[in-house]
Amino acid sequence: MTDSMTLRDLQNLIETMYSAKDVQRGTAGTFMWLMEEIGELAAALREGTPEELAAEFADVLAWLATIANVADIDLTQAVHDKYGGGCPGCQAMVCVCNVKP
Amino acid sequence: MTDSMTLRDLQNLIETMYSAKDVQRGTAGTFMWLMEEIGELAAALREGTPEELAAEFADVLAWLATIANVADIDLTQAVHDKYGGGCPGCQAMVCVCNVKP
Numbered sequence: 001m002t003d004s005m006t007l008r009d010l011q012n013l014i015e016t017m018y019s020a021k022d023v024q025r026g027t028a029g030t031f032m033w034l035m036e037e038i039g040e041l042a043a044a045l046r047e048g049t050p051e052e053l054a055a056e057f058a059d060v061l062a063w064l065a066t067i068a069n070v071a072d073i074d075l076t077q078a079v080h081d082k083y084g085g086g087c088p089g090c091q092a093m094v095c096v097c098n099v100k101p
Numbered sequence: 102m103t104d105s106m107t108l109r110d111l112q113n114l115i116e117t118m119y120s121a122k123d124v125q126r127g128t129a130g131t132f133m134w135l136m137e138e139i140g141e142l143a144a145a146l147r148e149g150t151p152e153e154l155a156a157e158f159a160d161v162l163a164w165l166a167t168i169a170n171v172a173d174i175d176l177t178q179a180v181h182d183k184y185g186g187g188c189p190g191c192q193a194m195v196c197v198c199n200v201k202p
Binding site for chain 1: 106107109111114117118119132146155159162163174176178179181187188193195
């Protein structure tokens with residue numbers, strides 16, 4: 001893995017590392033784990049060291065990639081479709097609307 | 102944006118599009134928005150079309166990138182440090198431990 005890790009690299013990494021468990025656990029069970037990591041991210045945002053905070057971001061991304069794998073969603077395509085043409089609200093690359101406050 | 106979008110591209114895209122608002126909103130206010138999108142992801146996992154589900158994954162990624170920008174965390178480095186050497190529990194590229202059930 002290099003400094004230029006793509007979203008697809010992330011999904012493939014998690015697929016390789018955990019897919020056997022992920023398929024057994026299913027979407028709802030996996031979502032519970034994502035929630036646990038979201039809670040740990042909240043705690044780290046409040047009082048974690050930069051290293052702890054970075055690790056929690058990585059865990060949230062890993063579980064999000066897991067759910068995307070289980071649900072057969074391509075994160076690269078998803079981001080491209082939603083944000084590749086600019087802000088979904090105003091289509092500007094530098095948002096000038098109020099869709100995202 | 103191409104098919105090979107990196108995590109850094111994602112952070113840069115969101116930085117360009119929304120940083121003026123993001124800095125004003127701060128970490129806690131931004132986290133609330135992430136939670137709203139997490140709720141919409143849950144709903145889409147239960148009963149959304151594939152297109153709706155993909156859009157919700159994109160929104161969660163966008164808000165996660167926003168918080169990382171506000172908190173000055175490099176997602177690429179974070180994932181590399183946590184998962185680049187294999188599973189954090191057993192160091193294997195195909196996990197054989199029980200750290201992640």
